[in-house]
C-alpha cells in the first residue's frame with residue numbers, strides 16, 4: 001500500500017471492473033465502484049465479495065461500491081470504465097458533469113462501437129467530453145479471475161499524453177500487476193478488440209474438434225489481420241508483438257476462462273448463437289465487435305478473412321463445416337504482414 005496513490009472510481013461492477021478496483025485498492029488507491037445493481041454493491045460493501053461475477057474471491061477491504069455515481073466520482077482523479085462496449089456511451093454520458101475537472105478516464109473496454117466504428121477511448125472522450133490527452137486505455141493479457149487471485153501479470157497503459165499514462169500506471173501498479181506505458185493508443189485498443197474475434201474463431205475450431213496446429217494457425221494469421229488493420233489506421237507495428245497484441249491474443253485464445261473462446265467452443269459444438277451466449281455467461285465482446293471490426297476494415301480497404309468468417313458464422317448463419325473451405329481455398333499468397341495481393 002502506498003499513501004501517494006490517487007483516489008479512483010471504477011464504473012461497472014462486472015468481473016473486470018470489480019477486479020480492477022481490487023488492483024487499484026491493492027496499489028494503495030482509495031477506490032469506489034459504481035454499478036447499477038443494488039444487490040451487487042451491497043454484497044461488495046458488506047461481504048467483500050461479488051459472487052455473481054467472481055465467485056469465491058474475497059475483495060480488499062478498501063473496495064467500496066455504490067449506485068450513486070456522484071458519490072463514486074467525487075474526488076476521483078482516475079476514472080476507470082468497465083462497461084460493455086455497445087452500451088458504454090449511453091451508460092456514461094449522463095455522468096459527464098460529475099467528473100472532477102482534472103480527472104482522467106481509463107478505458108478497460110475491449111470492443112469497437114457498432115455503426116460509429118469508434119474505438120472505446122474515442123467513445124469515452126466523446127461521452128465524457130474529455131480531450132484525448134485525458135483518456136487512457138488499459139489492455140493486456142488480463143483475465144479477470146486470475147488477477148483477482150493475485151496471479152502475476154502485466155498490462156499496457158496507453159495514452160497520447162505521457163502524464164496521463166503515467167498517472168494511470170502509477171494508480172494500478174502493485175505487487176502482482178505490472179503496467180507498461182505506451183503512446184500507441186490505436187494499436188493497443190485495436191489489439192484488445194480484434195483478439196476477442198480471433199478467440200471466437202479459435203474456440204469454434206477447438207469446439208469442432210481441431211487440434212493445436214489449427215489453433216496456432218488461427219492465432220498467427222489472426223495476429224497478421226490485427227496488425228494489418230492497425231497499420232492502416234496509423235498504429236505502430238511493434239505494439240502487436242507486445243502485451244496488448246500477441247500477449248492478450250494468446251491469453252484469450254488458449255484460456256478456458258475467456259468468454260470469447262468459450263462462446264466459440266459452444267458454437268463449434270453445435271449450439272446456436274443464442275444458446276452459446278446463454279451458456280457462456282458474462283460479456284463476450286467479440287460477438288458484436290466482429291461486425292464493427294469488419295466494417296471498419298472494409299472502410300480502409302483491409303481484408304480480414306478470419307474476422308469475416310466469424311461474422312458469417314455468428315451473424316449470417318454460415319454452417320461451421322464450411323469454414324475450412326472458406327479460409328483455405330483462397331488464392332495462395334506470400335506470408336508477411338506487408339504482403340500485397342489476395343489475403
Ligand SMILES: NC(=O)c1ccc[n+]([C@@H]2O[C@H](COP(=O)([O-])OP(=O)(O)OC[C@H]3O[C@@H](n4cnc5c(N)ncnc54)[C@H](O)[C@@H]3O)[C@@H](O)[C@H]2O)c1
Nearest residue numbers: 013014015016017082083091108109110142143144282283
Ligand atoms: N472479464 C475479463 O477478464 C476482462 C479483462 C479485460 C477486459 N475486459 C473487458 O472489460 C469490459 C467489461 O467486461 P466484464 O468482464 O467486466 O463484463 P461483465 O459481463 O462481467 O460485467 C459487465 C458489467 O457491466 C454492467 N453494465 C451493463 N450495462 C450497464 C449500464 N448500462 N450501465 C452501467 N453498468 C452496466 C453490468 O451490470 C456488469 O456489472 C469488456 O469490454 C471486456 O472485454 C474484461
Ligand SMILES: O=P(O)(O)OC[C@H](O)CO
Nearest residue numbers: 140141142143258259260
Ligand atoms: O473473457 P474474455 O474473452 O472477455 O477475455 C478477457 C480478457 O480480455 C483477457 O485479457
